[in-house]
Amino acid sequence: MDLRVWVVATETSVTEAASLLSDDETARAARFTAEGARDLFVVSRAVQRMLGSALLGIAPGEVTFGRNCLRCGDRDHGKPRFLARQSLEYSVSHSGALVLVGYAPTGRIGLDIEADDRRTDLTAMLPRIASPAEGRRIGQLPPKERRSACLRLWTRKEAVAKLTGHGLALPFIKFSVDGQTASADGPVADWPDEPVWLRDLPVQAGYTAALATSPAPAEVTVERLTSLAALRV
Template structure:
């Protein structure tokens, strides 16, 4: 992912069209709360960061408040010292990032919470490949649920995704047409996995790293 200086973001923001999804990787500390998200969206809107106010839907998904409401759709996720922000126009994206680490209880979690087809696909993998496949599956589910404006309380077993090494894809989604959904794995680094999802046509996904201002 190309590293972009803060002063150059506005030029990239100008290229955000209805045919593209923008994804930004940021350095993050939990004490910053939504500060980095607010600052990035301000660059897209050409507004002071302090003017960016959020409202939440009934499930806690943040959205822009008036007067910016409807101008951009976005979602964000953070894990450890890394955060991802995805920005779009006219459709609601979802994103999730997770740190790569050993998951000794992966199959237990899958058997309890995932769709049975996903659990079977994970069980069929060699143990050395299972942790990464589980994590990619997890980020994919989170991304779809966040794009829906929901969270994991919706039910992780109410959607079924293709399991790596198959290409990311929504196979089934309770109450919706799975063919209308797009799901992409994001290449970050050896320490993180991430996914971005949205309901709508296939779009171009462009990703950058925002330079650390400190």
């Protein structure tokens, strides 16, 4: 299985993206007070419409989504799916000024991207996100290397959590992502039966990104989109 992941900069695509949203999405976008967060929402929802359109062979405006939170059962959040083909897995992530999207031709996928300058101090969060072995490894690194190691760890864990659909409900300290595949350290509820393969994605300087898939992809291509209309599957 070969896999393509698309990266979109909000700056170059937000105007085009805004024209693709449903009335409900446009109303939600208007409620954001922070411009950066609003632009990420607008581009994320538009690129999901374009991907659905390309995969399903329908107009972007006809794409409908289903979400289902595995924690609370709410249908307003959780892993998104195309209602017309719910077996088809895709994942989206956004941070800073970039949106990342990809789909799995077969199997499952999770993506995560983080801007390296994010304000939350992941180093301080280490006891809550790293397994004991990961915590020891990062703790032994020179201080100037710890921040990027934490970002790498976090994006890999979030990619796994988005593949399973559990999001932050997955106990991050109970599984490890240091290897080529994620491994549960003891029993983890709803842990996937199949191996979950991990890759770090070279997206852009200033960002850390990871891909989780099951099964392993042979090739992964990261493609930068300057226009959403150029998304072809």
